[in-house]
Amino acid sequence: MDEKDPLALERQVCFALSIAARSVVAIYRPLLEPMGLTHPQYLVMLALWQRSPLSGKELAGLLALDPGTLTPLLKRLEATGYLRRERHRDDERSLAVTLTEEGRALRERALLIPPQVVATLGMSIPELEDLHASLTRVIAAAKQES
Template identity: 65%
Template sequence: MATQTEPVDLLKLENQVCFALAVASRSVNAVYRPLLEPLGLTHPQYLVMLALWDRSPRSVKDLGAALQLEPATLSPLLKRLEAIGYVRRRRSDVDERMLEITLTDAGAALRARAETIPPRIVDRLGMPLEDLERLREALNHVIAAAQQ
């Protein structure tokens, strides 16, 4: 912390928002890892499943928009989820140019097991739910500002 006479060093590592976000992201993903392993999911795959549990089927384009992922990043995730039997990829009956992603029965059933994850994350982080909600809102503001 700088005193009144000492200017803030804007290039000091611990003063960088990007550094705090990067370390927080890696740290939180590490908290998720042991909870997701029994489900056979990585954190990015878990995010895909969350979007599909919200609504299925979805087009790859819609899924990419919801997850803010490019098709080149999303495609390998979907292929892996299909290989483990959680999703099905198929051409739309309405527009064959559109690839639809649908949950399989196994993928839909996985939701019940995943419902235990959020409370365990809250418990592991040891932060009140209200603080985590405020943090999420603040991060959403950062994301919106960065995308303008």
């Protein structure tokens, strides 16, 4: 087959991104399991550790998730005792998501995760920062098109 075939699987950006995403999430799985978190739940916690409280709408925007996907994540995290979901007093339609003391304390354990992921990937911090910058540009371009 011609190496310049535009439909060659191994040349597709979507294929590389898909495999990379699944592979990286698989690295996180055994690190998150002892904390009782899935990778999507970890992303919610990262957002809340950075800034809590957040409205449900703000959280959905930060994570690029629709409310139908976010709500079950929040319910499970609330059931584990890591966060609270409460209606705003001023606007009953708005949901405030706040970390509990247990959720805040979990951050200390989570600090061990990034160095383990970096070590497993075997890439330097500058390489990963460059990759992150490239992926951020891809995300922005894709958002602009849609």
